[in-house]
Amino acid sequence: MNIKLDKLENKKNINNFEFKYLEDGVYIQINNDAENEISLSDVLEQINKKHIREYDLEAIVNAINDKSDFVRFAPKQEEILIDEEVLIDISEDKMFGYVTLLPPDGGRNIEFDEFINKVKKKIKYGLDYEKLKEIFENKLYNKKICIAQGKKPVAGKDGYIKWYFNIENICKPQILKDGSVDYRNLNIINNVKKGELLAERIPATNGEDGITVTGENIPSIKGKEVSLKVGKNVILYENGYAAYALKDGQVVCRNGKIVVYEVFEIAGNVDNSTGNISFNGTVRIKGNVITGFYVKAMNDIEINGVVEGAVIESNGNIIVKRGIQGYHKGKLISRGNIYTKFIENSDIYADLDIHAEAIMHSKVISGNNIEVNGKKGLIVGGICKAKNEIRAKTVGSPMGTVTVLEVGIDIQLKSKYTEIKNKINEIKSNLEKLDKTIKLFTRLAKGNNLSDEKRKLLIKIIDSRKVLINQLNDLKEQLSSIEEKIKMQINGKVKVEREIFPGVKIVIGNSIMFVREKLGPCTLVNIDGEIKITPFE
Structure with a gap:
């Protein structure tokens, strides 16, 4: 037997057929003019609903397949009358309520008040009475219609910290009228006084509760609280909502904690009289750092003199006002910027910018830019690498000194x-x-x-x-x-204000250019995978 068994969604095709209760039995009358085809599942569902006993399935199947108008399929029995019925469904998340009005089959129609009361027994919130009235008055049968909607909870706002000092601490040296660079007045330190307010904790808000269509409360999600953490020389007041300085010094935010560092100063050189220096704050050295010693600081390091073949490590900025003569032993590592007069025979690394007036025969790596300004603005010998830009006045030398400048992609x-x-x-x-x-x-x-x-x-x-x-x-x-x-x-660039001598190798991204003839003021850029010489910017 070839018959469609699919159920046409939730729609009951009652108009396609009807049952007739006669003296000799129960008959199925098929409406061959109906728009939709008969589904066996719909017929069986109606038989079960009417509680018809001892029906002949084969007779029903033949009637559907042959499209017979009038076929007996069950013995005589009394018709069970079906009243108009209301089905109420609630979504899994209980945020939507639905009503399906089923038509009567020989039974009575329910009253409007009865209809409303049945709905209200299950749905307690968000009822659309106008929609219910429309369903009832227009007899919108066999349609699952949304007639209630819950209220979603509104999440609270997260707490945050209101800062009263500059947590970025970004600065650049100024170029003076005579072309030199001022490394003495960088103003990179956040100075605070004892008792000064450093930060406030703004608490999270509670939000607004929601409610389901069944009347259940949905608690709102409170915003995430943020903690105000303090370290050395800082105290919390007002139940942890405000942080104040306990001493004069430099305030910084390190690893999520507010700390006031007292500055460690050395009146002379770092040498045998001091030994190596390791400090969890700012270090200021009025003299030189001699070969063989190291200086390590959790924050900035300021050196008024020269760094020789020494090791300098800082989690902040490094400032060397006279310069770095590394003797192939000197090494500077900074998690911030490096500012110095000159760099010679040294290994230099900075997460951010490197500023100098001259770089000679050194390995210099910057996580951002290398700027060589001042009167000389010279880069000669060694290798300089920067993530973005290298800027200088003169690169290389008339002697053809091998010099490598590289900018590249992250x-x-x-x-x-x-x-x-x-x-x-x-x-x-x-x-x-x-x-x-x-x-x-x-x-x-x-x-x-x-x-x-x-x-x-x-x-x-x-x-x-x-x-x-x-x-x-x-x-x-x-x-x-x-x-x-x-x-x-x-678009990493190499910018040269005066000249580039032969012997210089330029690397931009994956492209390489060897300078074989002297170049005047220019900007070197990577265009379509090839290094091009463009006017100086």
């Missing part, structure tokens, strides 16, 4: 860019598939050929499309941000 950033790009392409592909399905379902809907099941599926597909669109927009924003950063790095 590999981790490039990897992140590729990852996001692949996600975007995947989402676009999924959106194309969804759009095709939506277009197909829309065409079916116009011809009234879209079943309830497919209509529900269409709604889910549209919701999924909205989610993907939001994800796509978020990823595009991330990609745009990364592209800007990569653009800056891809």
Whole structure:
């Protein structure tokens, strides 16, 4: 037997057939003019609902297949009358209530008050009485209609810290009228006085509770609290909501804690009279740091004299007012910026910028820019690497001294860019598939050929499309941000104000250029994978 067993969603095709209770038995009368085809499952459901006994399944199947008008399928029995009925459904999250009004079959219609009371027994909040009235008065049978909506909780706002000092601590040296660089007045220290307010903790808010359609309270999620942590020379008052300095000194934020460091000063040189220096604050040295010693500080290091073949390490900035003569032993490592008069025969590394008037025969690496200004502005010998830009007045020498300048791309950033790009392409592909399905379902809907099941599926597909669109927009924003950063790095530049001598090697990204003839003022950039010489900026 070839018969359709699929159930046409929740819609009961009662108009396609009806049962007749006669003296010799129960008959099924099929309406062959009905718009929709008969489903066996609908007939069986109606038989069960009417409690018809001893029915002949084969007779029913033949009647449907042969489209017979009038077929006896059960012995004589009394008809059970079915009243108008109300089905109430509540969504799994209890945020939506639905009503399905079922038509009577020989039974009575319910009264409006009875209809409302049945609904109110299960649904306590958010009822749309106008919608209920519309359903009842227009007899919107066999349609699952939303008639109540709960209230979602509103999350509280997160707490935050209000700072009363500059936690960034960014500065650049000024170039004086005579062309020299002022390394004496950088103003990089956050000086505070005893009793000064340093930070306040602004508490999180509680938010607003929600309520389900069944009347249950949904607690709101309180905003995340943030703690105000303090370290040396700082105290908390007002039940932990305010931080104050206990001593004069320099305030910094280290590893999430507010700390006031007292400055450690050395009146002369770092040599045999002092030994090595290791301090958890700022170090100020009025003399020189002699070969063989080291100075380590948790914050800035200021040296008025010269650094010889010594090791200087700082979690902040390093300032050497006279210069660095490393004798191939000197090494400076900074998690901030490095400012100095000159660098010679040394290894230098800074997370941020490196500023000098001359760099000679050294290995210099910057996580941002290298700027060689002042009267000389010279880079000669060795290798200088910067993430973004290298700027100088003169590079190399008439003797053809081998000098390497390199600016490049952040590999981790490039990897992140590729990852996001692949996600975007995947989402676009999924959106194309969804759009095709939506277009197909829309065409079916116009011809009234879209079943309830497919209509529900269409709604889910549209919701999924909205989610993907939001994800796509978020990823595009991330990609745009990364592209800007990569653009800056891809457009890494070498800027030379006066001249570049033969013997200099320029590396920008993956491209290399050897300078074979003297170049005047210029800016070297990577254009389409090739290093180009452009006017000096």
